Amino acid sequence: MEGGDMLSSVLRSANSHLIRYLAAALLRELAEEEAGPAFSVRFWDGSCTEPRHPPPFTLVLHDPSALRVLFDAPDELTLGECFMRGHIDVEGDLQAAFALAERLMTYQPSATQQAILHRLAACLPEENTEMQGHLGEGDGALHSRERDRAAIAYHYDVSNEFYRLWLDRSMLYSAGYFERTDDTLEAAQLHKLDYLCRKLRLQPGEKLLDIGCGWGGLILHAASHYGVEACGVTVSVRQAELAQERIEAAGMSSRCAVRICDYRDLEGAERYDKICSIGMFEHVGEPMLGSYFEQAWRMLRPGGVFLNSGIAASATYRRPGASFIDEYVFPDGDLVPLYSALQQAERCGFEVRDVEELREHYALTLDRWVEALERHSDEAKRHTGDMTYRIWRLYMAAAARAFRQGRIHLYHTLLSKPEAGECHLPLTRTDWYEDTVQARAA
Incomplete structure (x- = not known):
C-alpha cells in the first residue's frame, strides 16, 4: 500500500472509531x-x-449516516424512513425500542451533549433523505374515487400471499375480540366474528351489507352461522x-356475494336489514363523513342497525412531526375523534345506541400479527421485498x-334507523353475551 493510501486508511479508521465512541456516549446517557x-x-x-x-x-x-437522523431533530417520519431503508434495525423487543425513539424525538441536549453532537456531526457522512411519495396529484383529488382506489390498492393489493402468512385462517384484517389475554389469534378472531353478528342481532333470511368486506371473512361467517344473505363490497x-x-x-x-364497488356507488332499490363496516372507516376521510353516513342511512331499512367499527384519533393527543404511517402505510388515511363521527351520524338521522372502546383488543391483535410476520420473515420478503416487510413490521408494532398508550382508539358504534320513533331493540345487551358459535355447534 502506498503512503497516501495508508494515511487515508488510518484516518478513516480513526474517524470511524471516534464516531462510535461519541455515539455510544450519547446513547448511553439517553438510556441513563x-x-x-x-x-x-x-x-x-x-x-x-x-x-x-x-x-x-x-x-x-x-x-454511520443513520446517526444524523437519530440526533438531528428526528420525528416519526425520518426515523421510520431510516428503519425502512435498512440503515438502522432492531433485534429483540421492538416495543422496548420505541421508548428510545420517543426519547430521541423529545431530546433536549445539555451543553456537554451539544458539544459532543457538534463534534459528531463534523465526522458523519451525509444521509440521503429524499424519499418518493406514493400518491400525488396524478392519482386524483383527495378522497376522490380514483384516488381512494389508488390508496386502497397501495395497501391491500400488496399480495394476498403476504397477508396470509400472518393473518388468521379467515384472513381478518381488523382487531380480534379477546376473552383472555392469552387467547390465540384464531380464537380471538372467531370470537370477534360472532360478537359482531350478535351485536347486529342477525336473523335467518335478513340481508346484510358489509362495507369494506376485505377477503370476505365476515360475510361468510354470517351466512354460514346466522343464515343471512350477505353482500360485501370492496374496491x-x-x-x-x-x-x-x-x-x-x-x-x-x-x-354470499362480493362486489368491486365504492360505497358511494351503491345504487338501486336494494335495501338491507343490517349494515356493518369493520375497519374501513379510517379510509373515509373527515370531509366525506357526511356522505358516508348518508349512504349507509339510504341503504338501511327503517328499524335496521348499522355497526360501524373503526380506529379513532384521541381528542387530546397531537403527534409531533410528520406521520410515517400516513406516508408509507395508509396513504390518505384519516383518523377522526369519536365525537366528529357521532355528530355526522346523528345529523343524518341515526340514533346512537351503543359505543364500546376496544383498544386493548387491537393491541393484542397487533402483537400476534407482528409475531407471525417475524416468524415468516423470509417468506414475507420473498413475496413483497425487504422494504415492505420492514414497513409492515414497524407500523404494526408502533x-x-x-x-396501549391511548393515543389512538378502536370503537364499535351501533347506530339505529328508527321506524316511526321505534328502534325495535331489546332493553338490555344481555343477548350479546349468551350464545357463541361453539355453543351453537354443540
Missing part, C-alpha cells in the same frame, strides 16, 4: 436519563456496546378475487404501542 433498561448497540463494523445485564433489544446501525381487486374464490369453495354462492 430515562432510567429504563439498558440496550446494546452494534455498529456497522460489527463492534458492540454491551450493558451489564442482558438487553431487551439491540440497536443495529448499518450505516380492492385482489381482495375481491380471493373472497369470491373462498365463497365458491365454501359452497355459499347462493347466500400501532400496538399507540393503542
Whole structure:
C-alpha cells in the first residue's frame, strides 16, 4: 500500500472509531436519563456496546449516516424512513425500542451533549433523505374515487400471499375480540366474528351489507352461522378475487356475494336489514363523513342497525412531526375523534345506541400479527421485498404501542334507523353475551 493510501486508511479508521465512541456516549446517557433498561448497540463494523445485564433489544446501525437522523431533530417520519431503508434495525423487543425513539424525538441536549453532537456531526457522512411519495396529484383529488382506489390498492393489493402468512385462517384484517389475554389469534378472531353478528342481532333470511368486506371473512361467517344473505363490497381487486374464490369453495354462492364497488356507488332499490363496516372507516376521510353516513342511512331499512367499527384519533393527543404511517402505510388515511363521527351520524338521522372502546383488543391483535410476520420473515420478503416487510413490521408494532398508550382508539358504534320513533331493540345487551358459535355447534 502506498503512503497516501495508508494515511487515508488510518484516518478513516480513526474517524470511524471516534464516531462510535461519541455515539455510544450519547446513547448511553439517553438510556441513563430515562432510567429504563439498558440496550446494546452494534455498529456497522460489527463492534458492540454491551450493558451489564442482558438487553431487551439491540440497536443495529448499518450505516454511520443513520446517526444524523437519530440526533438531528428526528420525528416519526425520518426515523421510520431510516428503519425502512435498512440503515438502522432492531433485534429483540421492538416495543422496548420505541421508548428510545420517543426519547430521541423529545431530546433536549445539555451543553456537554451539544458539544459532543457538534463534534459528531463534523465526522458523519451525509444521509440521503429524499424519499418518493406514493400518491400525488396524478392519482386524483383527495378522497376522490380514483384516488381512494389508488390508496386502497397501495395497501391491500400488496399480495394476498403476504397477508396470509400472518393473518388468521379467515384472513381478518381488523382487531380480534379477546376473552383472555392469552387467547390465540384464531380464537380471538372467531370470537370477534360472532360478537359482531350478535351485536347486529342477525336473523335467518335478513340481508346484510358489509362495507369494506376485505377477503370476505365476515360475510361468510354470517351466512354460514346466522343464515343471512350477505353482500360485501370492496374496491380492492385482489381482495375481491380471493373472497369470491373462498365463497365458491365454501359452497355459499347462493347466500354470499362480493362486489368491486365504492360505497358511494351503491345504487338501486336494494335495501338491507343490517349494515356493518369493520375497519374501513379510517379510509373515509373527515370531509366525506357526511356522505358516508348518508349512504349507509339510504341503504338501511327503517328499524335496521348499522355497526360501524373503526380506529379513532384521541381528542387530546397531537403527534409531533410528520406521520410515517400516513406516508408509507395508509396513504390518505384519516383518523377522526369519536365525537366528529357521532355528530355526522346523528345529523343524518341515526340514533346512537351503543359505543364500546376496544383498544386493548387491537393491541393484542397487533402483537400476534407482528409475531407471525417475524416468524415468516423470509417468506414475507420473498413475496413483497425487504422494504415492505420492514414497513409492515414497524407500523404494526408502533400501532400496538399507540393503542396501549391511548393515543389512538378502536370503537364499535351501533347506530339505529328508527321506524316511526321505534328502534325495535331489546332493553338490555344481555343477548350479546349468551350464545357463541361453539355453543351453537354443540
